[in-house]
Amino acid sequence: MKAKLSTFVIMLCFWVILSGMFDAFHLTLGVLSCLLVAHFSGKMLFEGLRVEVRARQIFGMLTYAPWLLWEIVLSSLQVTYIVLHPQMLDKMEPQLIRFKTKLKSKFARVTFAQSITLTPGTITVSIQDDEMTVYALTNSAADSLPGEMERRIALALEPERR
Amino acid sequence: MNWVVTVLLVLGVFFFAIGTIGILRLPDFYSRLHAAGKCDTLAMTLTVSAVALYNIHGLSFGNILVSWKVFAIVFFISMASPTATHAITKAALVVGVEPWLKKRGPRK
């Protein structure tokens, strides 16, 4: 019930931002469609978790986001360096690596995979349970995994499990 | 304010250009995804926030609403772009596109 109510409130906020109309007709339409969505797919947003758990995860995400943004800038600069280098084939050491992650929840694992994709020189290829396959562009990028990023995500998203 | 917007736009177009050059120059499929995924995400974030910044100069209610929507685009893109990259990579691995590896000994 709580999950459905929270879904309804979030959907309504989203509706108001997207439509920008405040007359009775549009607001009624919004409330009706939000009720429908909340009734039929209320479990989707919280996937059976308690609302507080998901809220804390999202708050942890906010503390993690600035660092991620900085990493995105660094990774784009690195791609710039490789792409503009005249002998770029010498700079590259492409390789597939596999390792096991310590993160437990689905949300943290997905965040970890997305972060790997966005940070310098690596993209996630697949996650099977706790084994991740990563394609790395250079040796140093391959050596840096899992390392600091996993620690930061564990700190932001799963503080009770450390 | 105008200068900030201009600088953000120029930086964004620069990273779009890097992504395009990368997708044309890099030797194999997987490394092309590096250029595509990362540079596009950063470039979109930069250009779209430039548009949002320029748009709030009037500071009326409608403008703020539009800027909210623009930031919704930024948020959505920064989540969707890695997901799309991941989906493409997974499809490539399942289909069996060979990664290009340098000829050398096994890694220590």
Place this chain on the structure above:
Amino acid sequence: MMSQVFLATALALVLLIFLTLIRALSGPTVLDRIVGVNMIGSKTTVLLLLIGLIYEAMPMFIDIALAYAFLNFIATIGACKYFRRIKKVHLEDDLPTKIEASV
């Protein structure tokens, strides 16, 4: 003054879209083409926003850009799901030899 900046940016983006089109047309595998089309889509989203700024019709074009961003994402995911089942996309027989020659 600012509208000229936007115009120049939009022109640069159109140029880049044509360059990306080279990869989308010539990419050795189907998946290369998907990547190319995805990049074209993200550039188009920004282009739509810039058009909105130039013609001062932002509230209209922002909705179009939003819908375009969603569609771009869903189209990529859909195409990937489809080609994951089709096993015969090995169109890159000549790729390794080309790389050997250039090294």
